[in-house]
Amino acid sequence: MDLVTPGFGLVFWTIITFIFLVVILKKFAWKPILGAVSDREEGIKEALASAEKARLEMQNLNADNERILKEARAEREALLKEARDIKSKLIEDAKGEAQVQANKMIEQAQLAIESEKKSAMAELKNHVAGLSLDIAEKVVRQELSNKGKQLELVESMLDEAKLN
Amino acid sequence: MTLNTFKNALFSALFLVISFAGYATEDTENKDDKEFNAKEMILHHVKDAYGFEIIEWNNEPVSIPLPVILWADNGLTTFMSSAFHHDDSGNTIVEKNGGKFVKLHEKIYQLNKGETAIVLDQEHHPTNATKPLNFSITRNVFMMWVSVALILLIFLTTAKSYKKSKDGVPKGIAGFIEPLVLFVRDEIARPMIGEHKYKKYMPYLLTVFFFIWINNIFGLIPIFNGANVSGNIAFTMTLALVTFIITTVKGNKNYWKHIFWMPGVPVPMKLFLAPIEIIGMFVKPLSLMIRLFANITAGHIIILALMSLIFIFETVWISPVSILFSLFILIIEIIVTAIQAYIFTVLSALYFGMATEEAHH
Numbered sequence: 001m002d003l004v005t006p007g008f009g010l011v012f013w014t015i016i017t018f019i020f021l022v023v024i025l026k027k028f029a030w031k032p033i034l035g036a037v038s039d040r041e042e043g044i045k046e047a048l049a050s051a052e053k054a055r056l057e058m059q060n061l062n063a064d065n066e067r068i069l070k071e072a073r074a075e076r077e078a079l080l081k082e083a084r085d086i087k088s089k090l091i092e093d094a095k096g097e098a099q100v101q102a103n104k105m106i107e108q109a110q111l112a113i114e115s116e117k118k119s120a121m122a123e124l125k126n127h128v129a130g131l132s133l134d135i136a137e138k139v140v141r142q143e144l145s146n147k148g149k150q151l152e153l154v155e156s157m158l159d160e161a162k163l164n
Numbered sequence: 165m166t167l168n169t170f171k172n173a174l175f176s177a178l179f180l181v182i183s184f185a186g187y188a189t190e191d192t193e194n195k196d197d198k199e200f201n202a203k204e205m206i207l208h209h210v211k212d213a214y215g216f217e218i219i220e221w222n223n224e225p226v227s228i229p230l231p232v233i234l235w236a237d238n239g240l241t242t243f244m245s246s247a248f249h250h251d252d253s254g255n256t257i258v259e260k261n262g263g264k265f266v267k268l269h270e271k272i273y274q275l276n277k278g279e280t281a282i283v284l285d286q287e288h289h290p291t292n293a294t295k296p297l298n299f300s301i302t303r304n305v306f307m308m309w310v311s312v313a314l315i316l317l318i319f320l321t322t323a324k325s326y327k328k329s330k331d332g333v334p335k336g337i338a339g340f341i342e343p344l345v346l347f348v349r350d351e352i353a354r355p356m357i358g359e360h361k362y363k364k365y366m367p368y369l370l371t372v373f374f375f376i377w378i379n380n381i382f383g384l385i386p387i388f389n390g391a392n393v394s395g396n397i398a399f400t401m402t403l404a405l406v407t408f409i410i411t412t413v414k415g416n417k418n419y420w421k422h423i424f425w426m427p428g429v430p431v432p433m434k435l436f437l438a439p440i441e442i443i444g445m446f447v448k449p450l451s452l453m454i455r456l457f458a459n460i461t462a463g464h465i466i467i468l469a470l471m472s473l474i475f476i477f478e479t480v481w482i483s484p485v486s487i488l489f490s491l492f493i494l495i496i497e498i499i500v501t502a503i504q505a506y507i508f509t510v511l512s513a514l515y516f517g518m519a520t521e522e523a524h525h
Contacts, residue, residue: 002211003207003210003211003397003461004397005397006396006397006398006401007212007298007302007396007398008297008298008398009233009298009299009300009302009305010212010302010304010305010396010398010399011398011401011402012299013299013301013305013308014305014308014398014399014402014403015402015406017305017308017309017312018371018375018402018403018406020312021312021315021316021371021375022367022368022371024316025315025316025319025367025370025371026367026371028319028320028323029319029320029322029323030319030345030366030367030370030371032323032326032327033319033322033323033326033338033341033342033345034345034349034366036326037342037345037346037349040331040333
């Protein structure tokens with residue numbers, strides 16, 4: 001058994017041992033170990049992929065939310081604007097109606113005043129006529145006694161009437 | 165012999181380092197021959213042996229006997245290595261199954277018919293004996309089986325722990341083994357062979373990686389007395405042969421085309437490259453064989469040589485130097501155990517990758 005001459009016995013046993021080892025380990029060690037490792041790697045890969053998918057979905061959802069929020073905001077704006085419009089219109093309408101009402105009342109008042117004035121004038125005229133009759137009566141009576149005094153009276157009476 | 169010069173060079177270098185002015189190199193050589201033969205001791209430890217020597221006690225070696233299995237003239241002959249009574253000079257004759265067997269320089273010979281004692285020529289080779297076909301369970305075979313038992317224990321336990329955990333999360337020993345397995349898969353098989361074909365070669369690559377590594381580590385454990393399995397050329401040759409066979413069998417059209425008729429170069433160049441590529445086919449496994457053998461054996465020789473210094477100088481004062489240096493080498497060797505296993509595996513994978521590579525233009 002020299003240092004650099006391969007011994008036949010050892011070659012023989014090494015071949016047998018090595019083939020035995022490869023066969024046994026292949027079946028009972030490498031297959032389960034590598035199988036478990038690659039299974040786990042597959043699992044990790046799948047988990048990562050599904051996480052990525054979930055992230056994308058989340059992103060889409062967020063975008064949707066954003067869109068819906070924007071729409072809602074716009075709608076609110078529109079509603080508010082409409083309400084404002086309605087309010088101002090209502091005020092405007094009310095104002096107009098009030099004006100009309102007021103005008104009408106003023107008109108009625110004027111009419112009333114006019115008719116009152118007319119009736120007052122008529123009464124005044126009657127009164128004046130009465131007064132004139134009274135004066136005429138008194139003048140007639142004075143004429144009977146004193147002509148000068150009668151004239152004087154007429155004059156003063158007329159002055160009084162004018163003052164009235 | 166190169167080993168001797170190497171040893172001398174190493175010793176001379178150490179002399180310079182520690183400045184032992186009083187000693188002359190010749191003196192140590194003389195002592196070497198008479199009392200302690202470092203070369204013999206080292207080679208005895210590095211090479212294979214019958215019987216598993218543990219320690220020398222009262223000048224008597226204590227060893228575990230191992231079976232000797234021979235295919236001799238009279239068929240299968242088996243006996244225990246203890247039958248030789250630690251004799252290595254061919255004096256003890258074991259008679260078994262009608263044959264007479266002797267052990268000489270860790271080789272077993274069968275005496276020719278009618279001979280009663282071994283006759284040696286001037287170069288210590290027996291003249292009246294032949295070597296029978298030897299299937300003995302030697303020290304290295306025994307240690308190889310111990311390593312196989314350990315490997316099976318480790319990896320079957322690992323596989324079981326995966327079955328136990330439902331989610332496939334490694335627990336216990338699997339947490340330690342899985343990174344190594346993944347290393348072989350992701351750093352060796354995948355880049356060298358390619359994503360689509362690497363799976364087929366995983367059992368071989370994983371087995372060869374751990375088989376070499378564990379045996380390298382076993383070689384460093386002192387109590388196993390230098391059971392130098394992965395530093396034995398028979399072991400490395402067998403593994404290199406397996407790599408060669410797989411490469412050759414799996415070689416596709418593209419691979420053979422690159423060997424015999426290199427594409428993309430002019431015809432004279434094709435003719436010039438073909439013999440080189442054919443030689444390369446055989447050099448690749450040869451380099452695998454020699455690299456592992458030489459690296460591991462060299463490590464053993466250095467450590468043993470450093471330890472021999474104590475006995476060569478016959479002084480205890482050299483022991484700190486011996487111990488520190490061999491500790492240093494031992495730590496390097498621990499790294500080398502993994503590196504050599506890695507290199508063998510990575511090169512095997514590279515050759516498989518070359519053999520199965522598809523043509524790309």
